[in-house]
Amino acid sequence: MATLLIGVTVAIALRFKAAGQQQNQQAASPPRPAITMASPEDAAREMNNPRSKWFREAKYGLFIHWGLYAIPAGTWKGQQIPGIGEWIMNRAKVPVKEYEQLAAQFNPVKFNAEEWAQLAQDAGMKYLTITSKHHDGFALFKSQVSKYNIVDATPFKRDPLKELQAACAKRGIKLCFYYSQAQDWHEPNGAGNTWDFGPDDKKDFDQYLRDKALPQTREILTQYGPLGMIWFDTPRLMTEQRAEQFTKMVRELQPDCLVNGRLGGKGDYRSTGDNRIPDQVVPGVWEVPATINDTWGYKSYDNNWKPPSEIVFKLVDIVSKGGNYLLNVGPTAEGVIPQPSVDVLRKVGQWLNVNGEAIYGAGASPFGQEFGKLDETKKDQRGQPVFEQAKEWRATTKPGRLYIHIFTWPKEFTLDGVKGKVTKAYLLADPKRKGLKYSQTDGKLVMQLPDKAPSELASVIRLDLK
Numbered sequence: 528m529a530t531l532l533i534g535v536t537v538a539i540a541l542r543f544k545a546a547g548q549q550q551n552q553q554a555a556s557p558p559r560p561a562i563t564m565a566s567p568e569d570a571a572r573e574m575n576n577p578r579s580k581w582f583r584e585a586k587y588g589l590f591i592h593w594g595l596y597a598i599p600a601g602t603w604k605g606q607q608i609p610g611i612g613e614w615i616m617n618r619a620k621v622p623v624k625e626y627e628q629l630a631a632q633f634n635p636v637k638f639n640a641e642e643w644a645q646l647a648q649d650a651g652m653k654y655l656t657i658t659s660k661h662h663d664g665f666a667l668f669k670s671q672v673s674k675y676n677i678v679d680a681t682p683f684k685r686d687p688l689k690e691l692q693a694a695c696a697k698r699g700i701k702l703c704f705y706y707s708q709a710q711d712w713h714e715p716n717g718a719g720n721t722w723d724f725g726p727d728d729k730k731d732f733d734q735y736l737r738d739k740a741l742p743q744t745r746e747i748l749t750q751y752g753p754l755g756m757i758w759f760d761t762p763r764l765m766t767e768q769r770a771e772q773f774t775k776m777v778r779e780l781q782p783d784c785l786v787n788g789r790l791g792g793k794g795d796y797r798s799t800g801d802n803r804i805p806d807q808v809v810p811g812v813w814e815v816p817a818t819i820n821d822t823w824g825y826k827s828y829d830n831n832w833k834p835p836s837e838i839v840f841k842l843v844d845i846v847s848k849g850g851n852y853l854l855n856v857g858p859t860a861e862g863v864i865p866q867p868s869v870d871v872l873r874k875v876g877q878w879l880n881v882n883g884e885a886i887y888g889a890g891a892s893p894f895g896q897e898f899g900k901l902d903e904t905k906k907d908q909r910g911q912p913v914f915e916q917a918k919e920w921r922a923t924t925k926p927g928r929l930y931i932h933i934f935t936w937p938k939e940f941t942l943d944g945v946k947g948k949v950t951k952a953y954l955l956a957d958p959k960r961k962g963l964k965y966s967q968t969d970g971k972l973v974m975q976l977p978d979k980a981p982s983e984l985a986s987v988i989r990l991d992l993k
């Protein structure tokens with residue numbers, strides 16, 4: 528099984544060319560590949576890295592984008608501002624002096640760290656990654672480096688990251704911090720704010736790194752106990768040498784803490800572009816950061832919630848290709864995670880309660896035909912054939928086991944290319960583990976299924992193999 532898996536993943540890897548990550552969503556140019564492919568050596572390095580063991584097993588995490596942008600919630604001076612909510616300062620070109628006044632209004636009295644961590648747990652998410660500082664430069668933690676932080680600049684005066692630290696620790700959820708190391712629209716020398724401070728190439732970016740980004744990174748690494756990772760983002764103006772200063776600090780202060788792939792140098796794993804799921808199995812360690820509606824930071828009028836069926840499909844799809852799913856919610860300025868997103872997450876959590884063994888710690892599909900195929904008759908903007916995704920089923924693996932996740936329920940299910948002899952087949956949803964009828968000739972397995980699918984989201988068959 529393992530040999531087959533490596534063979535399939537290597538073959539499929541050839542479909543992808545190395546590509547830069549999609550760093551923000553204004554992509555006017557043709558779509559880029561979902562992820563930068565690693566060389567076989569780098570993919571092996573990622574997979575064998577003891578630091579990433581928990582992450583490789585976790586598979587599913589909660590992303591939280593929360594900050595001052597939750598107050599305007601997508602509307603500035605009566606105008607709905609297009610685009611993602613946390614970019615409102617940039618999109619509406621709000622001067623620092625005006626935007627920073629939001630801090631005096633930020634009083635999220637309904638924030639409850641216990642509830643947030645409990646939601647992550649009920650949702651079956653094993654890690655929680657929250658924006659300690661996003662591009663607007665506002666720190667969601669007590670900082671000695673800049674007074675522009677939630678404790679010193681708001682009437683709230685509490686440090687939500689401290690409270691989350693305790694709530695996550697209690698539940699065994701890995702706490703991770705997002706930190707915008709390069710873009711900082713509040714600082715004259717940070718990247719990105721050209722409307723107040725002029726072009727980036729005229730700035731003293733190293734001074735910003737020295738004065739704010741590096742010392743704040745030190746603060747988050749030293750004030751909140753062991754972290755699962757620091758999630759850096761949009762590495763504008765970052766060079767390998769600049770990135771190295773951060774990596775060195777993380778390694779010195781928290782040797783077990785992961786560094787994601789958007790720092791600007793080599794990280795412990797790679798991110799896909801936002802909401803981009805690769806077409807096929809991708810070797811190595813990687814993650815898909817994704818929205819549950821169409822924004823990261825809260826927007827009062829974005830109600831385009833993905834239903835539980837779509838989230839389960841995406842989770843299974845990603846895991847069957849070898850990745851992790853980091854799914855975002857955007858709490859309100861009061862500190863409430865919008866109820867529709869809570870409902871979706873809980874529903875998916877119920878599904879994971881029954882089917883989690885096919886997700887956590889599971890490896891990629893040994894097949895590949897189930898993902899779909901290239902349609903040579905249709906071309907994308909780059910003139911490349913379009914990949915037509917198939918959605919009937921997916922497969923995940925564990926040693927001696929194969930899990931078949933079925934989305935379109937047939938009477939009979941045929942699987943070609945099964946390596947090993949199937950000794951038992953049963954539905955994870957069946958507490959009695961009643962064996963399903965099947966026949967196997969060489970690599971071809973034919974299973975008889977009950978009339979009705981046990982789950983409306985995805986029904987999982989476990990196959991034990993010898």
Ligand code: FHN
Pocket residue numbers: 549550551552611613614760761801816823
């Ligand atoms: O610009 C950010 C965006 O606001 C958001 O934080 C996403 C999450 O992956 N990262 C950047 C765009 O890729």
